[in-house]
Structure formats: structure tokens, C-alpha cells
Amino acid sequence: MSHDHDHAPPPDQDGPLSYYQVMETAVRELLIEKGILTADQVRATVEAMDARSPAIGARVVARAWTDPAFKDRLLADGSAACAELGVDMGPTHLVVVENSPQVHNVIVCTLCSCYPRFLLGLPPDWYKARAYRSRVVREPRTVLREFGTEIPEDVELRVHDSTADMRYMVLPLRPAGTEGWDEARLAELVTRDCMIGVTAPKSPPSH
């Protein structure tokens, strides 16, 4: 059987374990040994974390676009409003910040990489990178331009730094040309980056 390996295999991770890897293994094994957790519970939790995706946040945004009363509740108490849609926010206190023709919002965690994982899944690598974290509070308009997003001079730019117990999601502006669309179709326009605020949902091409 021939199979041409023209691609490099992924590097093996044979190096010595880091301090925190050793600690994680030790604590996990102790918890299992003492019967506090089972290995299957740990595995299932990792699986559930990995299964979360921005589609959850997109569903929340699409509902807010089509149901003004829901939008009001979402802006007043993000976690409670998400629970209405069956989205379990765990212990997360969600603050939803609304874009308008006058205000554009963008989210960062300068201290680490706090992110609304219950709504968006795992954060992209650039969100965790020092370059994004340090620059988006210092020169946000330049950073957004590098993402292809030009914020007009007459629009106020608000950066939200998740430094403590709140998590943030941007409620983008509903694009023009989507009148009469249902929630499922609207949700397809809402990407991860729109809900972080480094871009905005694109209007559908007009026919």
C-alpha cells in the first residue's frame, strides 16, 4: 500500500511537561482517585467546551434583531436573556453592548484572554495574542483597519476591557437589505468577529 507523505507529520510533544501541566495532571488524578470526579466527567466537559461555537451567539443576535422586547432584556441582563433561549451561561455575567449608527464597540481582555466562551466557543489565537491585547486599547482604529474595518470619524469607538467578572458580546447593527428575513437566515450573517467587534455583518449582495 503506497501513500505519499508530502506533508510533514504534526510535531510530537515529547518535551518535558511544564509546571502547570504537571499540576493539572496531579490535581485531576487526585480528584478522580478520591471519587470527586470521574475521568468520563472530565472528558465530557472538555467535549462540551469544544462543541460550543459562534453559532450560539449568532442565534442570540438574530433573536435580538427580530424581537425588540428580547433585545431590551438582553441589554438589561445578558445572562438571563440567553437562558430564555436555552443557552446555559454557567456562572458567566454577560454584558451585551449594542452597536448603533453613532457607536461601535469592540472587546478585549488586556490582562489575559477572558472571552464569552459559552456564546462563542474558544477564542481565536489573535484574541489571546499580546499584540491585539495591548494595541486595541491604545490605537483601536488602526487595529480595526488592519482587520479591514474602517470606523467613520463621526462614529464613537468604545473598547471594552474584560478585566474582572463580566464577559462581553457585541450586538452588531442589522445590515441593510435583510428586511423580512427570518432568524435562521439572519444568524448566518453573524460571525464570531462581528460579536467581538473587529468587523460588522455584511449586507447581502443586492440583486
Added chain:
Amino acid sequence: MARFAPGDRVRVHLAHPPGHLRTPTYVRGKTGVVERICGSFPNPEELAYGRDGQPARPLYRIRFAQDEIWPDYRGRAGDCVEVEIYEHWLEPFEGGRSEP
């Protein structure tokens, strides 16, 4: 009970104590306005060392003008950063701008 109310002008302590802190260096000594009260939460400076973080501390979202934080900010006047700050890092502020 929360000491500050939305709209109050506050200044972040200009301090650099050792330990695990959730107050970003770039807003220390800077003046902003309370945007909202987030509730009360265990003090992360205590939680980080395995203590219970009690009593819980009021947490605020403070809005800072960009040109208050970065005097050379090149963007629109009115651009801002909002940061969560615990009450024990805040003091009332009367008057004009904080010293650079």
C-alpha cells in the same frame, strides 16, 4: 452597599502593590465616570492566594476618555475605554483632569 453611583467621577488609585491585581496599569491614576454597577464579587486579590475573597467588593464599569489615558491618542475625541474596577481601587474625583 456601593459607594459610587452611575455618572460619578472617580479616580483610580495610582498604586503598584505586589500580588495578583485585576486593575490594569494603564488606568491607574486616571479619571473616569461610573458607567454601571456590576454587583459585588469576591476580591480576586485574595482569591488568587486560596483565600475566600470575603467580604465581596462592589465592582464597577468605569468609562475613560481615550485622551485621558493616552494624551497622544490619535482618534476621534469621545472614543473611550470601559474597564471593570473594584471599589477599593476608586476614590471620588472632583474637578478637572487628573495629572498626567
